Amino acid sequence: MGFPKDFLWGGATAANQYEGGYLSGGKGLAVADVISGGTKTQVRKILIELADGTKKWIPRWEEIPTDAKPVIDENTYYPSHQAVDFYHHYKEDIRLMGEMGFKVFRMSINWSRIFPNGDDVCPNEEGLQFYEAVFAECKKYQIEPLVTINHFDLPLNIALKYGGWYSRKTINMFLDYCKTIFERYQHQVKYWLTFNEINFLRDYSTLGITEASDYNKQQQSIFHVLLASAKAVQLGHQINPEFKIGAMIANILFYPQSCNPEDVLEEMKVSREFKDFYYDIQCRGSYPNYKLKEFKRNHFKLEKLPGDEEELQNGTVDFISISYYNSAVIAKQKGDAEKSSGNQLGGIKNPYLEESEWGWPIDPIGLRIVLNRLYDKYRLPLMIVENGLGAIDKIKNGTIDDDYRIDYLRRHILQMKEAIEYDGVELWGYTPWGCIDLVSAGTGEMDKRYGFVYVDKDNSGKGTLSRTKKKSFDWYKQVIASNGESL
Ligand code: P53
Numbered sequence: 001m002g003f004p005k006d007f008l009w010g011g012a013t014a015a016n017q018y019e020g021g022y023l024s025g026g027k028g029l030a031v032a033d034v035i036s037g038g039t040k041t042q043v044r045k046i047l048i049e050l051a052d053g054t055k056k057w058i059p060r061w062e063e064i065p066t067d068a069k070p071v072i073d074e075n076t077y078y079p080s081h082q083a084v085d086f087y088h089h090y091k092e093d094i095r096l097m098g099e100m101g102f103k104v105f106r107m108s109i110n111w112s113r114i115f116p117n118g119d120d121v122c123p124n125e126e127g128l129q130f131y132e133a134v135f136a137e138c139k140k141y142q143i144e145p146l147v148t149i150n151h152f153d154l155p156l157n158i159a160l161k162y163g164g165w166y167s168r169k170t171i172n173m174f175l176d177y178c179k180t181i182f183e184r185y186q187h188q189v190k191y192w193l194t195f196n197e198i199n200f201l202r203d204y205s206t207l208g209i210t211e212a213s214d215y216n217k218q219q220q221s222i223f224h225v226l227l228a229s230a231k232a233v234q235l236g237h238q239i240n241p242e243f244k245i246g247a248m249i250a251n252i253l254f255y256p257q258s259c260n261p262e263d264v265l266e267e268m269k270v271s272r273e274f275k276d277f278y279y280d281i282q283c284r285g286s287y288p289n290y291k292l293k294e295f296k297r298n299h300f301k302l303e304k305l306p307g308d309e310e311e312l313q314n315g316t317v318d319f320i321s322i323s324y325y326n327s328a329v330i331a332k333q334k335g336d337a338e339k340s341s342g343n344q345l346g347g348i349k350n351p352y353l354e355e356s357e358w359g360w361p362i363d364p365i366g367l368r369i370v371l372n373r374l375y376d377k378y379r380l381p382l383m384i385v386e387n388g389l390g391a392i393d394k395i396k397n398g399t400i401d402d403d404y405r406i407d408y409l410r411r412h413i414l415q416m417k418e419a420i421e422y423d424g425v426e427l428w429g430y431t432p433w434g435c436i437d438l439v440s441a442g443t444g445e446m447d448k449r450y451g452f453v454y455v456d457k458d459n460s461g462k463g464t465l466s467r468t469k470k471k472s473f474d475w476y477k478q479v480i481a482s483n484g485e486s487l
Contacts, residue, residue, distance in 0.1 A: 001421055002417055002420070002421060002483065002484055002485060003416075003417065003420060003483050003484040004420070005483070006103075007103070007427075007428070007429060007430075007483060007484070008103045008104040008144065008146075008383070008428055008429025008430070008431075009101065009102065009103050009104070009429065009430055009431075009479070009480040009483075009484075010097070010102040010103055010104035010105050010106060010143070010144075010146070010429065010430070010431040010435070011097065011100075011102060011105065011106065011431050011432055011433075011434075011435020011436070011452070012106035012107075012146075012385050012386050012431040012432065012433050012434070012435065013086070013105075013106065013107050013108070013434065013435065013436065013438055014107070014108045014148065014151035014152065014153075014196065014438075014441070015107070015108045015109065015110040015113075015151060015153060016030065016032035016033075016080045016083070016108075016110070016151065016152060016153050017079070017080070017083055017434075017438045017439040017440070017441055018083050018084060018086045018107070018436070018438040018439070019083055019085075019086045019087050019110060020080070020081065020082040020083040020084065020085040020086065020087045020088075021082075021085070021087030021088070022078075022080055022081040022082070023081075024087060025087075025113065025124070025126040025127055025130055026113075026116060026124040026125075026126045026127060027110065027112055027113040027116060027124070027127060028112040028113075028115070028116025028117050028118075028155055028156070028157065029112060029155070029156040029157075030080070030110065030111065030112040030153050030154060030155055030156055031070075031153075031154045031155075031156050031159050031204060031205045031206075031208060032080045032152065032153055032154075032205060033072070033078060033080050033081060033156065034046055034047070034070040034071070034072060034078070034156065035060050035078065035079075035080070035205055035444065036057075036073075036076050036077065036078060036444065037076075037077045037078065037079045037439075037444040037445060037459065037460070037461070038443045038444040038445060039443055039444075039445050039447070039459060040358065040443055040445070040448075042443075043059045043060065044059075044060045044443070044444040045057045045058060045059055045060060046058055046059075046060055046062075046064070046070050046204070047070065047071055047072070047073045047076070048064055048065075048068040048069065048070050048071065049068060049069055049070075049071045050065065050067070050068045051065075051067040051068065055071065055073075060203060060204065060205060061202075061203045061204075064204060069160055070156070077460055077461040079439040079444045079445075079446075079461070080439070082461065083438060083439050084436065084437060084438050084439070084455045084457060084465060085465050086436075087130070089465065089467070090133070090134050090137060091137055092467060093436050093453075093467070094134070094137045094138055094140075094141065094143065095141070096436065096453055096467065096469070096473075097141065097143060097435065097436075098140070098141030098143060099477070100435075100452065100473060100476055100477045100480060101477055101480035101481055102141070102143050102435075102480070103142070103143065103144060103429070103480070104143065104144045104145075104146050104191070104429055104431060105138055105143050105144070105145055105146065105431075106145075106146040106147075106148065106193075106385050106431040107134070107145065107146075107147060107148070108147065108148035108149070108150070108151035108153065108196065109131055109147060109148075109149060109181055110127075110153060111149075111150060111153055111154065111155055111174075111177055112153070112155040112156070113127035113130065113131075114127045114128060114177055114180060114181060115155060115173070115176070115177055115180075116155065116157075117155055117157040117158075118154075118155035118157050118158035118162075118170075118173045118177075119157065119158070119161070119162075119173055123177075123180045128180070128181075128184055131181075131185065132184070132185070132188070135185060135188035135189060136188070139188070144190065144191060145188065145189050145191070146191040146192075146193070146383075146385065146429075146431065147181075147185075147189050147191070147192050147193070148192075148193045148195075148196050148248065149177075149178060149181070149192060149193065149194050149195070149232065150174070150194065150195045150196065151195075151196035152196060152197075152205060152206050152441060154205070154206065154207075154208045158170055158173060158208055159204065159208030162208075163208065163209060164204070164207050164208015164209045164221065165201075165207045165208055165209065165221040165222075165224045165225050166207070166208075166209045166217055166220060166221045166224070167224075168224060170208075170224060170228070171224055171227060171228040171231065174228045174232070175228065175231055175232065175235060178232045178235055178236070179235060179239070182235065182236050182239045182240070182243070183239055186239055186240040186243075190242060190243060190244060191243075191244050191246070192236060192243060192244070192245045192246070193245070193246050193247070193248040193321055193385065194228075194229040194232050194233065194245065194246075194247070194248070194317075195225060195229055195248065196248050197248060197249065197250040197323060198225060198226070198229065198247065198248060198249060198278050198282070199249050199250055199274060199275050199278040200250045201221075201222065201225060202218065207221045207222075207225070209221050215298055215300065216298075216300050219295070219300060219302065220302065220303060223302055223304075226278070226281050226282070226312065227308060227311060227312065229247075229282065229315065230282075230285075230311050230312045230314070230315025230316070231311055231315055232245070232315070233245045233315040233316070233317060233318075234311070234314055234315050243318075244318045244319060245317060245318050246317050246318060246319040246320060246321045246383065247278070247279070247282040247283065247317040247319075247320050247321065248321045248322070248323070248385060249275055249278055249279060249282075249320070249321075249322055249323075250275070250322070250323050251275060251322040251323065251324050251370050251374075252274065252275070252324075252325075252326060252327065252328050253324075253326075253327040253328070253363070253366040253367075253369060253370050254267045254270050254271050254274075254327065254328055254329075254330045255267065255327060255328070255329050255330065255350070256329075256330060256331070257329050257330065257331035257348055258331070260332070262332040262333075263330065263331050263332050265332070266330050266331065266332040267330040270330050272288075272290055272291075276288070277290075277291045279320070279374075279377075279378065281312060282316065282317050282320075283316055283317060283320065283378045283380060284316065284378075285312050285313035285314070285315070285316045286309065286312060286313060287312075317380070318380070318381075319380050319381040319382065319383060319428065320374055320378060320380050320381070320382050320383070321382070321383040321384070321385040322370065322374070322382070322383075322384060322385065322386075323384075323385065323386030323387070323433070324366075324367050324370055324384055324386070324387050324412075325360055325386070325387060325388070325433075326360040326361045326362065326363055326366070327350065327353070327361055327363040327366040328347035328348075328350075328361070329347050329348040329349070329350050330347070330348075331348055349361075350363075356389055356390060356391065357390075357391055357392060358390055358443075358448060360390070362389070362408060362411075364411040364412045364414065364415045365415055367384070367387070367412050367415045367416065367419075368415040368416070368418050368419045368423070371384075371416070371419040371423075371425045371427065372419060372423050372425060375423075375425045375426065381426045381427070381428050382425065382426065382427050382428065383427070383428045383429045383430070383431075384416065384427070384429070384430045384431070385429075385431050386431070386432070386433040387409075387412055387430070387432050387433060388405070388408070388409065388432040388433040388434060388450040389404060389405050389408035389409070389450065390434075390440065390448040390449065390450055391404055391405060391448070391449060391450075392447050392448075392449070393437075393449050393454060393470065395454070395468070398468075399470075399471065400454050400468065400470040400471060401470075401471045402470045402471055402472045403471065405450075405470075405472050406471065406472050406475050409432060409472070409476070410487045413430070413479065413484060413487060414487065416430060416484075417484060432450070432476075433450045434449070434450030434451050435450075435451055435452055435453070436451050436452070436453040436455060436467065437449045437450065437451035437453065437454055437455040437457075438450075438451070438455070445459045446458055446459050446463075447459055451470065452469070452470055452472045452473040452476050453467050453468065453469055453470065453473060454467070454468040454469075454470055455467055456468070
């Protein structure tokens, strides 16, 4: 009993936080490449050049005026440029994954490495060869690649020239990219995810739209992304019917603060807005009524073409994958409740849970609840493709004793086991986030580490990039070897 025999144990990464080589091998610039580093307290910024030639720094989520363009400042550190240089370390890293016994390795393809400008007529052969070599390396260790087609990553040219996902043209550029990689890698890759955290695309770096505050533009852009995903699912299945193509949604679990029906109703609304409506479209193939009603109330009319609804309907996913880090508390009236410092949605502190150094509540039982709710509702196989503890690691006498990380992972794996064994949930695999230390997406820093392997690099970009096994490396190795029995 316990975990199924063929359970996919592994780890997860994303190109813009891991790969580096930002201009190597013919790669073009991505939006991620113009976002500066940051820290817990210092927000990541973009330097823009205005029409009159003057330059100014703006926070990454701020609107970029239509006549301005992002530029790179020579004296500023940009984490994506080198990241932790998987580009030159892939053999070493995959060997380490092989040593841990990984069955699966989640990674993303850098769109601008394949189509440097997004709208190129031909793909960049050197870029295609890079991933071919990576997949061949995985095969040496019988590691199955799980590829995210788009992980917070957009060729800069698509943002500048077309206005990102607000333009319907971006759908076609995306499908050209999908066709190229599906055809090229159809014998090397079986598991695909279309968009990372599709419910978390809301600014220039992900959607490529500059008026992030405009409701209509946001909704239209999200529709284009969802449509692109549905079309990609169909295209993938045409190219290779064996492909398993999944949705990927950030699954923060929301709790009502009290049994006051007002709080429960508010939690329902937040859950729908933040995640449920994306699941519904990707798993059931159409917009739920509550979303259509919301459009009406906002006097918004989605611009659609004939056939779009069928495309959504025919492009439902084969499985659901999620990121799960924490839960959050929702109340109708926030009042004087104690705030949870780092909770992404500015939530209320949950008195029953501890928090990470970045203020993310730690909630293993929440994971079991999430898995059950999803399986009840959609009856699709599930995968947890991100989970883990971002923490500061200290090297003492050449070793890193990350017992806090082991403890976090152990408690989550135990709840996965309950969900499988006791509740009968169908769970395919588990890929903890940042298996080799990488750059944080939220803060752009190195100090927030998730890995089993330590990478020597600091927040300002300095370091040898050497890899060192942490205590959790051997621990995870025996978790995999015992198929989740020895924790
Ligand atoms: P970092 C926010 C909340 C939950 C998940 O996050 C998030 C984010 C964005 O920061 O993103 C996912 O690095 C994402 C990864 C990211 C990871 O969570 O801010 O898919 O790219 O690195 C962890 O600690």
